[in-house]
Amino acid sequence: MKKYDVIVVGAGISGLLAALTLSKHGKTVLVLEKSQHLGGNCNSYMVDGYQVDTGAHAITHLIEGPLKRLMDNYFDYLPVFEDYGHYYIRTENYFTRVPSNLKDFVTFDVLPRKDRVLLSQTLTKAFTLSSFGIDLSSQSVYNFLPKGLSKDTYDFVDTISAFLSGRSMKETSAQRVLSGSSFVRDSITQEQFDAMIGRMDLKKSPSTESILASILPYHLHASLQSRMTKVTQPFTSLERLATNDVNYSQGYPRKGLKALLNAILYSLPETVEIKTECEVNSILVQDGKASGVEADEIYSSNLVVYTGFATELPRLVKDLPQEYTANLGGIAHSKSLTIWLGMEKELPEFKYTGSEIWFKDFAYWATPISNYDPSLAPKDKQLIGFSFVIDENEREEHETKKAYDMIFRAHPNLESHIEMQHEQIMIPEKAAVTINGKFADIRTPVRNLYVAGTDTDKRSMGITRASYSIIELLKILNEDGNLH
């Protein structure tokens, strides 16, 4: 039986990034993926001549974030990113940019003036408390808000909360809005921010750069160092609140989301083997240590990286401690619906790059994706994706009908121009960032069994969060003597 240095379970972006980085550190890697396709939630496919993504995506923190660091150090080939554009708010009466700083907020007349003043004061207060090291993780956004705001303002804040954490403003922590949003941009790393306000012990919590610097071979490390010197000086937190620019550092991969997937696949060395339609049913443990997995057959390895839902681990690994299993049970998910509409022509109301948010009643986040790259739609046609956070307790048909009704209420002219419609229901992230929401540790009670993915790191969101988890995984493997 062939033995691998590492077995990676799951070929979503987390699993493939794990395979890429570990193989570049000299490991032989086997990736097992249960579905027919690679990429998990990060892929694109054709529907009636239109190329749809698995949910409309904005890739965040591209200039200074963890994905950039992984791309710079491990990719042989990079996707081209188009500037993201802007975030807009659409209502029956308005189409205007989402304010990303206090200055813009003053003229954001979608909300009543009195509420804007109160919200500005609240944001300033939250930022100031955070600057003094006060953690707002246990306070909900709702509880942090001043009382007596209008329904529109509550709906607006609820929508921003839902798109940031997957849950309502009553379940989203105030800290999440500060650290995870683009509305108040995490334009510098938390480490830089902490160092700036003198809160951080650099030794105790190493920055991403120093983690990579301790892991990477010298030539990669040296090039990383030279780029690091170019990192711009951080703003003070209040300056940032005043001058933030929401679309800074965000992008969309030209040729669609699959361009990012393809860049990873292209960069994989021959020491990585991938099997699709190969579900792992059991992770094997011998003397408290991972020894392989059981799928269509037994595969052996002394190191297993699992990137499926951590909540599934108790089904896959025998006799996990009760306390560990109970913690995994506390991980909350959210459910999303994306409706892709292929339009017979380009519509004037969607003549922009970026995305629009509808925040009343049933909120959506919509992106005319073919405006980034016309080749995603047939000639002179247009592709638009509308994403909703849906109620997991309702029937999917009910939520889908409600979503269509909402789209046609917001855009009464749209229906007569549709020539393709396609729906996707997915779980966008493996753990929603809620108040006291649980996350999985990368280390498990089983030696040499590790978990990676969006349920192991609460920073940022989606692909950026998956990338953070891989950098943390590398750090931990290095600490455990399992990297080199």
Ligand SMILES: Cc1cc2nc3c(=O)[nH]c(=O)nc-3n(C[C@H](O)[C@H](O)[C@H](O)COP(=O)(O)OP(=O)(O)OC[C@H]3O[C@@H](n4cnc5c(N)ncnc54)[C@H](O)[C@@H]3O)c2cc1C
């Ligand atoms: C509508 C929508 C909008 C989004 N918007 C954004 C955005 O704007 N920006 C952003 O950065 N991110 C966004 N995301 C989130 C992002 O796509 C995901 O967080 C990311 O792709 C998750 O990657 P992952 O590898 O951790 O998990 P997944 O993609 O879920 O991959 C896990 C893989 O493991 C496989 N697997 C699981 N169990 C087993 C098993 N037992 N055996 C074998 N294989 C197994 C699964 O089949 C899957 O392929 C969005 C997602 C959705 C759905």
